[in-house]
Amino acid sequence: MSSFPPFTRLAASLPDHVPFVGPEAIERERGTSFAARIGANESGFGPSPRVIEAMQASAGDMWKYCDPENYDLRSAIADQLGLDVEMVVVGEGVDGLLNLAVRMFAEPGEAVVTSLGAYPTFNFHVTGFGAKLVTVPYRDYREDLVALAEAANANNARIVYLANPDNPMGTWCEADAVEKFLAEINPHTLVILDEAYCELAPASAIPAIAPLRPNIIRMRSFSKAYGLAGIRCGYAFGPAELIRPFERVRTHYGVNRMAQVAALAAFADQAYLSEVVGLVAAGRERITQIAEENGLKALPSATNFVAVDCGADGVFAQKVLDNLIAQGIFVRKPVARGLDKFIRVSVGLDHELDLLAEALPKALATARI
Template sequence: MRSANLRLSLPKRILDATPPRRIITGPRFTPVVQALPSIVPFVAPDEIERSRGQKFSVRLGANELTFGPSPRAVEAMQAAAATAWMYGDPKSHNLRQALADHHGVQPLNITVGEGIDGILCNLTHLLIGPGDKLVTTKGTYPTLNYFVAGKGGLLQTVPYGPDDRQDLPALLAKAWEVDAKVLYVVNPDNPSGSWHAEGKIESLIEGLPPGCLLLLDEAYHELGVDFDANAKVAVDDLRVLRLRTFSKAYGLAGARIGYALGAPEIIAAFDKIRNHFAISRVGQAGALAALLDQAYLHEVRERVRHARETLGSIAAQHGMRCLPSATNFVTMDCGKDGAFARLVLSELTERNVFVRMPGVPPLDRCIRVSCSSDEDLRIFSEALPGALKDAERKLGSK
């Protein structure tokens, strides 16, 4: 660039006080950002496919609803595509009104975000500053941990309980011990598939330390055993925020619509900091249509239940135990340690079957397989014995 230097137009007092030439320096990131690691654990299936130079035969690792969303949702998105020159409504008014009717609450009890991840990001902005503490289970859904680190917060973890479920008494004790600003509970849980009944959650809320928010991630709620379509949601409690999504049971992971249900005082705070125009118009239309097609949701629940049973049978054929699941995935205990499960996963990947596994003991003895069609599960079932056998062989040769 050979251009005149606008610096010469500066007032004399600035020119005199600063040297005319200098080394080019980059932006000054905040101290919190400077301390963040460069590597993030977000290896998407698309990325694995690119690095292997091959498409997966089945995509059973991201807990997506392979059955697809309601055909009405697809139609609504296709119609909305032609109107995509307009910004989406920053208030997501129609969707929030429909959600309010559905849950028996008011629109002011609901904020919509770019998936639950978007709400986790905003929630940490609201509550977590450098040194603030958040309590979670070691090995549960990790994206919140990433956002907490991004705000300079401190993660305090407790291990899974002996029954592979989140250990509510231990979580509560830790929250008291560290004066946590947030207690994060995933229910039903990912990656274990386990759940706690609503009564246990109510009891947890009653025991919370003062000023600690229970952040209840209910991404898989509609697929749970306790799900009741008519159950209203209590939203008058300042101690709890519930997160729901259209990415799982409603099959719209690619539309990026999650929402939070809570007291107006908490919901209103999101409007102070969120990206108001972040939600796509097409996604809003799809989510609304999906919500209104509850018959399809019930069909999905049946298909997921069937797939869970099928996966249970497949596992049993190979002497593997499945953890009880209230989600659209099944966590299969490979019967050995994490090293073995990682080999099984690697062998399945070699066979173009995309599944994932929990990253942390004790659950890392398992692989996690998403529910899908009989045909998809047949492909998984055919790949599994060879994968187990080769994993055994490689483990032995180590």
């Protein structure tokens, strides 16, 4: 690489490798489309028909910049949560909000704590802003709240990250355990509670909104249950003292107008959301049944995907995955040691899960050769 003009010391030190391979890249390489797209925890049920109508009706308005304050959407969210509008910030998905939170709280060189094998995009931002990742292993395929709190406090962490429900395992912690964890974290450590899957979880897993705690930001998404992964819209909430300063760093026109329209319409159609929650629960059962029919165990899930234990090691699970992809079925898998014997299957439409049921025996047989 040319050294003129020079990158910042931090940018120059960043790894070139980034772990983001989309299904489109695999499709380009294979020269054909996937028959089942059940690997990225998207919602094949799609957004509400009302959301689609709203997007179509607003297409002609896209010459206008979006409202930089995201006012209507923030107001709707704040109303539902019983918060003031300045306790809510809307961003370009949870990914975009994680970027901003890490930038504002993770002092370069200091510790940030997460689980080993948890969300790689969070780690990408931590490394990208020069902070030091400290990881804690999962325990029984769940995030280990006791060990996370200990590591956060022992390392004087600037941030500790917890996804509940968890990705990539789909497991969850009950609200009282989360509350206990939150109470144990030093007040000068920011807790990011990523609740991207919260609408799909049992109510008992989600802590109450009130009272807001001075060191906690919770993040939610329109990508999962609302079926709008492609639109990039998420929100964060917490005390105004933590949320208002996002104004100092966020790209004010970053959430596009179509995302604002779609998210607002999605949020307004809670009946559709309930319907999807039911469909996702049925899909999880179907995936679990398919796993069991093949002699495999699946983890209980509070998300729109199921982690299936392929019954051997990571090399074996990778072979299963490769063969499923060769059969036109897009799935992904955890890569961290201890989690890598699983593949992760997103709830898809019936015909996609039929394809999975058909393909899995062959994939397992091939992997066993």
